[in-house]
Amino acid sequence: xxxxxxxxxxxxxxxxxxxxxxxxxxxxxxxxxxxxxxxxxxxxxxxxxxxxxxxxxxxxxxxxxxxxxxxxxxxxxxxxxxxxxxxxxxxxxxxxxxxxxxxxxxxxxxxxxxxxxxxxxxx
Numbered sequence: 001x002x003x004x005x006x007x008x009x010x011x012x013x014x015x016x017x018x019x020x021x022x023x024x025x026x027x028x029x030x031x032x033x034x035x036x037x038x039x040x041x042x043x044x045x046x047x048x049x050x051x052x053x054x055x056x057x058x059x060x061x062x063x064x065x066x067x068x069x070x071x072x073x074x075x076x077x078x079x080x081x082x083x084x085x086x087x088x089x090x091x092x093x094x095x096x097x098x099x100x101x102x103x104x105x106x107x108x109x110x111x112x113x114x115x116x117x118x119x120x121x122x123x
Contacts, residue, residue: 002026002112004096009117012086016121020081022096022114029077030054033099035110036070036081038092038119045095045107049081059105064090086121094119 008020020036035050049070050059058070067086072079079096094117097110 002029002032002098002100004098004112004114006094006096006114006117009094009119011120011122014086014088014121014123016086017082017084018086018119020083020094020096020117020119022079022081024077024079024098026077030074031100032112034070034072034079035097035099035105036079037095037097037107037110038090039095039116040092043092047105047107048094050105051079083119086119088121088123090119091121092119093117 003025004022006022012018033052036048037045038048039045048061048064049068051070051072055072067084069082096114098112099110103109
């Protein structure tokens with residue numbers, strides 16, 4: 001198990017910024033690829049951004065490219081999601097996830113999940 005705890009969600013006006021953090025209480029954190037997913041009411045869970053174990057490679061959904069940035073600090077067992085220029089359509093529960101195997105970028109490819117943090121963007 002890899003306990004993951006998200007923080008940093010909240011209510012923000014459109015155009016504003018939030019920074020999500022995900023702390024892993026595991027010294028093997030650097031062996032996991034990490035991802036941020038989100039799920040809005042009535043919609044499927046979707047990948048927002050992902051980062052490799054070393055942080056040298058990242059992936060972004062088209063809807064957030066140029067606005068969101070994923071980063072990790074392996075010394076602190078933490079992954080971040082900086083969200084700028086937020087839009088009402090970014091409103092969702094955001095989940096941190098970890099993957100310890102080679103695979104795709106769908107929810108089923110990630111083994112471990114945090115409890116989620118609510119992000120609400122008002123217009």
